[in-house]
Amino acid sequence: MTSPTKAEGSGPSVALDPELASTTEADKPKKLEGRSPGQLMWQRFKRDRTGMLCAGVVIFYFVIALSAPLLTALSGTNPYTLYGQDPTYADSPVLDDFGLPLGWFGGVSGDHWFGVEPQYGRDLFAMLMYGMRTSLFMALGVTVLLMLTGITIGLVGGYFGGRTDYWIGRVTDFFLAFPQQLFFIAFMPVVTAFFVDPQEETPTYFRAVAILIVLWLLGWMGMARLVRSTVLSLREREFVEAAKVSGASPWRIVRKEILPNVVSPILVQFTYQLPSTILTIAFLSFAGVGFVEPTPDWGRLFASGAKYAEQDPAFMFFPGVAMVIFILCFNLLGDSVRDAFDPKSGR
Amino acid sequence: MFQFIIRRLAGAVVTLFLIGAVTFFLFVAAPSDYASLACGRDCSPARLEDIREALGLNLPIAQQFWDFMSGIVMGRDFPDGHCAAPCLGQSFYSGDFVWDTIMDRFPTTLTLTAGGAVCFLIIGVGAGMLAAYKRGSLLDKAATGTSMVLSSFQIYFLGPIVLTIFVYSTGWMEDPKYVPITEDPAGWFIGMSIPVLVMATIFTAQYTRMARASMIEQLAEEHVRTARAKGMAKKFVFFRYAWRGSMIPIVTVLGIDISSMLGGAVVTELTFSLQGIGRLAVNGATTKDLPLTMGVMMFGAFFILIVNILTDIAYAYIDPRVRLS
Numbered sequence: 001m002t003s004p005t006k007a008e009g010s011g012p013s014v015a016l017d018p019e020l021a022s023t024t025e026a027d028k029p030k031k032l033e034g035r036s037p038g039q040l041m042w043q044r045f046k047r048d049r050t051g052m053l054c055a056g057v058v059i060f061y062f063v064i065a066l067s068a069p070l071l072t073a074l075s076g077t078n079p080y081t082l083y084g085q086d087p088t089y090a091d092s093p094v095l096d097d098f099g100l101p102l103g104w105f106g107g108v109s110g111d112h113w114f115g116v117e118p119q120y121g122r123d124l125f126a127m128l129m130y131g132m133r134t135s136l137f138m139a140l141g142v143t144v145l146l147m148l149t150g151i152t153i154g155l156v157g158g159y160f161g162g163r164t165d166y167w168i169g170r171v172t173d174f175f176l177a178f179p180q181q182l183f184f185i186a187f188m189p190v191v192t193a194f195f196v197d198p199q200e201e202t203p204t205y206f207r208a209v210a211i212l213i214v215l216w217l218l219g220w221m222g223m224a225r226l227v228r229s230t231v232l233s234l235r236e237r238e239f240v241e242a243a244k245v246s247g248a249s250p251w252r253i254v255r256k257e258i259l260p261n262v263v264s265p266i267l268v269q270f271t272y273q274l275p276s277t278i279l280t281i282a283f284l285s286f287a288g289v290g291f292v293e294p295t296p297d298w299g300r301l302f303a304s305g306a307k308y309a310e311q312d313p314a315f316m317f318f319p320g321v322a323m324v325i326f327i328l329c330f331n332l333l334g335d336s337v338r339d340a341f342d343p344k345s346g347r
Numbered sequence: 348m349f350q351f352i353i354r355r356l357a358g359a360v361v362t363l364f365l366i367g368a369v370t371f372f373l374f375v376a377a378p379s380d381y382a383s384l385a386c387g388r389d390c391s392p393a394r395l396e397d398i399r400e401a402l403g404l405n406l407p408i409a410q411q412f413w414d415f416m417s418g419i420v421m422g423r424d425f426p427d428g429h430c431a432a433p434c435l436g437q438s439f440y441s442g443d444f445v446w447d448t449i450m451d452r453f454p455t456t457l458t459l460t461a462g463g464a465v466c467f468l469i470i471g472v473g474a475g476m477l478a479a480y481k482r483g484s485l486l487d488k489a490a491t492g493t494s495m496v497l498s499s500f501q502i503y504f505l506g507p508i509v510l511t512i513f514v515y516s517t518g519w520m521e522d523p524k525y526v527p528i529t530e531d532p533a534g535w536f537i538g539m540s541i542p543v544l545v546m547a548t549i550f551t552a553q554y555t556r557m558a559r560a561s562m563i564e565q566l567a568e569e570h571v572r573t574a575r576a577k578g579m580a581k582k583f584v585f586f587r588y589a590w591r592g593s594m595i596p597i598v599t600v601l602g603i604d605i606s607s608m609l610g611g612a613v614v615t616e617l618t619f620s621l622q623g624i625g626r627l628a629v630n631g632a633t634t635k636d637l638p639l640t641m642g643v644m645m646f647g648a649f650f651i652l653i654v655n656i657l658t659d660i661a662y663a664y665i666d667p668r669v670r671l672s
Contacts, residue, residue: 007350177362177649182609182628186640189632190374279501283610286503287617287629302503306618309507310515320504328499 041264042342051336054329061326063138074218075113077123079130079296083112083234084121098311106314118308121159122294128319130296138208139278142215146277147270149216151262157224158231159254165228168198171220180218181283187214187288204295210291211281219277226269230262247319264341272332275327282323348663352656359652364614366648368640372410384627415641420573435645436638440630443642445642446626453646455525455623458539459612464467466547466600472597474551475558480585490555498552502611506618507546513541523526523619524552546615550608554597561596565589 035043045051064071072078084095093102099119101107108117108123114124157168191210196202234240235258243253279296283301284290286306293300298319305316398403406414414423423439425444435445471494478490487577513520524539526534565571566589597636613625624643631640 013612057432131422174362174365177648178366178605178606179609179644179651181613182644183626185613185632186370186623186644187632189635191627220375266461282501283614284502286614287625289629289632302501306503306507313511313515315508316504316507320501321505321507323501324496324499327501328496331495331499 022201036102037250037264039342040172045336048336048340049305049333051340054333054336057325057329058333061132062136062231064129065133068133068270071125075111075123075125077112077126079122079126080294082120082122083116089121094193095119095212099311101314106312106317115314117304117315118312124301124315124318127301128298128322131298131319133300133324134208134291134296135278135281135298138211138281139274142219142281143270143274143277145212145216146219147273149265150220151227153220153263154224154227155231155254155258158228159171159235159250159258161235167230168224172224175221176219183218184214184280185287185289188216204291207291207295211284215277215280219280223266223269223273226265227262230265232260234261250257268334268338268341269339271330275334277331281329348660352660354640355659357655359649359656362652363645363648366411367416367419367641367645370644371415372387372408374641384427389583415638418608419645422631435642438636438639440634440636440639445638446640449624452623454527455616455626456533456609456612457620458525458528459615459621459623460605460608462543463546463550463611463615464608466543467550468601470547471551471554473556474657475555475560476590476593478555478559478564479562487559487668491559494552496552497548498556500549502545502549502614503618506542506546506615508540509545510619523621525621525623542615542619545618546611548603549611551564554600557597557600558593561593562589565592568592591665595662598658599664600662602655605654605658609651632640 077083083088083089084093084099095107095116095118096102101116101118103109103115104310108115112123112125114128116123117127152174153168155333157165188210191213192202192206195209196206240253240257243257248256281290282297282299282302285292285297288303291297291300301319302316305319309313366403387610415436415585417423418430418436420432422432423434424437430437433446435449437444440450441448474494478487481487485559510522514522520541521538524538526538527656528535566585568589571584571589571592575581609624612623612626615621616623616625617629624647627639628643628647630636631643
């Protein structure tokens with residue numbers, strides 16, 4: 001066990017002067033003052049070493065993705081330059097006569113840290129960094145959007161109940177009956193056609209918007225169901241009744257009484273939803289309907305990787321391992337967050 | 348029971364109709380009309396008019412919709428011949444009837460989905476049960492850890508790795524391909540084993556974790572404890588009493604997962620260059636072939652709805668408390 005001084009100093013909940021609390025014995029009872037659920041959760045989470053480690057890794061990925069331009073400046077490469085074909089780089093060839101990378105493990109070298117792409121000679125390190133940026137921040141945007149939509153729909157259905165709930169439930173079921181992945185594939189071109197003239201080239205930013213719309217449209221149902229069922233059980237609780245009796249408006253009840261109680265399942269769901277959104281975006285690019293050449297994207301790297309797998313399996317290594325570590329950590333983080341909120345669950 | 352099936356089937360028909368309607372109108376309502384989508388860039392006005400004529404796009408939208416929907420029930424006549432009852436139209440691109448194309452490709456997807464499901468249920472649930480049985484042992488830790496890592500792999504990453512190891516570098520296996528089971532059962536088994544196993548691996552992990560958690564929960568139940576207390580053997584209680592209860596959440600998740608299994612089959616097909624429904628959907632989307640895309644969508648939805656109904660029936664068998672009403 002650590003000394004009491006140390007244990008108290010590490011707690012975030014010490015609202016009173018920490019020095020005072022740790023030095024004088026008489027102040028001890030004051031520590032009994034209530035801690036908010038958020039503080040309790042944070043304390044439990046901090047004790048979970050796997051969770052902390054994984055949170056660190058996930059943050060690390062986001063920082064890397066955010067600083068992609070910085071990192072590629074450091075490596076001196078660019079995700080769009082065709083190092084194998086550009087005559088500027090003719091004096092330092094990266095590809096052999098068959099278009100395969102020269103050198104060890106897919107052309108890993110001081111100039112190209114993760115090797116180069118066969119055929120074109122694009123730098124894999126730069127492509128992966130920029131690709132992660134595309135994927136992670138797209139996924140963050142999509143997840144936030146569909147969480148907000150799901151929460152709103154679930155709140156309305158759960159709180160108002162009755163006919164509203166019935167119809168919202170039917171619409172949710174209807175959306176759930178869609179063969180999701182097939183729908184994603186089929187609708188990307190259609191959504192694009194709504195805004196872009198097929199006679200013209202689709203701009204890259206618009207591909208991002210189309211992915212966002214398609215994933216948003218078919219992604220909110222899980223959240224809506226979760227929030228609805230939670231709200232449904234909360235609605236009958238005494239504190240909600242008390243608020244109702246004392247004349248609070250529905251809006252106030254939803255905001256002040258119900259929402260704070262749904263926060264933890266929402267947060268847990270969020271940590272599970274984000275990696276799955278990343279995978280869905282990667283899936284779209286892999287299937288060839290998401291981002292296309294030459295936009296760097298994580299999923300597109302796998303599509304090229306599958307193409308080159310027979311000649312140059314090393315190409316797949318870095319993007320693949322990066323993704324496995326990321327998804328693994330995100331899943332473990334999700335479990336830790338769940339355990340921190342609800343110590344009774346799991347294990 | 349009978350009544351339940353009838354009601355669910357009626358619901359499924361309504362859902363299918365709505366999915367068809369939504370798909371159709373989303374395609375048709377897109378401001379740049381369908382012919383120009385099919386025509387692509389550098390399209391002359393005369394050619395556009397020709398395409399529109401050939402595809403029947405100059406008819407009113409309501410008429411087109413009616414033609415499509417009634418075709419499913421009654422069949423349709425095309426200039427190239429009659430398209431029999433479940434008629435999903437004629438591909439703009441190849442001119443084949445969509446239903447025939449789907450039926451041609453579906454066995455591949457079905458093999459992947461059903462074969463994958465059988466594999467991951469046996470391996471995954473088995474491993475999960477074993478882990479729960481020997482809870483806290485090395486075996487438990489190994490199963491939990493492995494499943495955690497495996498569930499983070501993706502088909503499009505694991506697939507090429509397996510291909511590199513077993514096909515490209517050692518030559519132990521041949522490139523995966525689909526051979527109809529009716530023609531050559533052994534060839535079918537060998538050809539599809541890599542894709543099915545790769546697809547199953549991804550799902551196995553998830554089910555191991557779920558089966559373990561659900562089994563542990565069941566073992567804490569009163570009726571299980573009572574059975575143990577009155578002296579029944581551990582194994583007997585475990586496999587007869589707890590097993591049944593622990594299957595309920597698994598069946599539920601299996602029913603929900605069927606959509607993502609279909610998605611998994613799509614990725615697997617793309618990874619291993621197999622010709623299934625997923626490849627068809629991608630082709631339909633990239634060649635902008637409305638009838639093909641709609642057909643695949645409707646067929647996929649139909650498949651999911653049927654499996655959902657089957658799941659609900661399986662429910663009633665596993666849990667006698669469930670009333671199908």
